[in-house]
Amino acid sequence: MSSPMDLSHPLPTPYPKKSLYDPPIRILVDTRIHLLPGDTNEDRNTFLINHICHLHWHTEFIPTKHRRYAFSTERYPIESTRCLFLVDYGQTASKEEDEDVPVVYYKWTGEYLTPLPILSYEAWIKNKLKYVYPFTPAPNWQNGVNRDREREMLLSKVLWAGSSGGATDEDLRALRNNEEDWAWLRATLDPDVFGGFLYEARRRIY
Known part of the structure; x- marks a missing residue:
């Protein structure tokens, strides 16, 4: 049996067309913490973020190229907590174009990623993507205020x-x-x- 780290593991179909992987694009993955390998949250985050990047762009996460985020349904998550991982790649010409950036939705099963387009109908997730993790990040400091x-x-x-x-x-x-x-x-x-x-x-x- 292939281990979760084996990126040659056969993947279910259908996957989005290859053209959808080109930037600008957002990849959002829904899973549970206990389904990710690793002893710490950082280990788990790194594993899944790198898996996403390998699948779509044949590379590990590159901080100067990709943007990564993780959030959960609980402020203090436990092993079984639902959590989501987001990788953004590319830029838009203006912030007004952010809502036109395609989002590809997946579920991590513990072994592979499987398409989960139903995520796009969850209002709280749409709000997260628009207001908390916008595709074009806001400057950390603006007018001297963080x-x-x-x-x-x-x-x-x-x-x-x-x-x-x-x-x-x-x-x-x-x-x-x-x-x-x-x-x-x-x-x-x-x-x-x-x-x-x-x-x-x-x-x-x-």
Whole structure:
């Protein structure tokens, strides 16, 4: 039996046409943590990201060429947690063209990748790809402010003690008035957690 590292393992069909592998393109893989080999999350991440790159471009992950992301349905994932891995390759002429970049969806079975186009219908995944992991990454620093760091701090406030947690009324109003930050928060939080947060936010500031 071929091991998961054996990239010559026969793959199920149909796979997307070869032309779809050309940049710009996004590859998204859905799996469970325990299905990936390795002792640490970094080992598991590296294995699957390299497998994706070998399958599509016959190379290992190249930081100067590819962009990699990993996210799960839980903030503190355990072995059986559902997790997703994203590899982006290429550039668009402008950020407005990001939504036209094709996305190829797979499931990792523990042995091979199999097409899973039904992922494209999950709203929370679409929100993740658009607001949290856009194809054209936002600059880490803009106007002297690190927006990613600000959002992480806001998320920590929201999660503290549940519902609206440590978020102040001022934080909630700022969120309400910033459509992009609101969409980022909604895409980042578990739907049940976001529902509780939304209820508390409306009670306090609406």
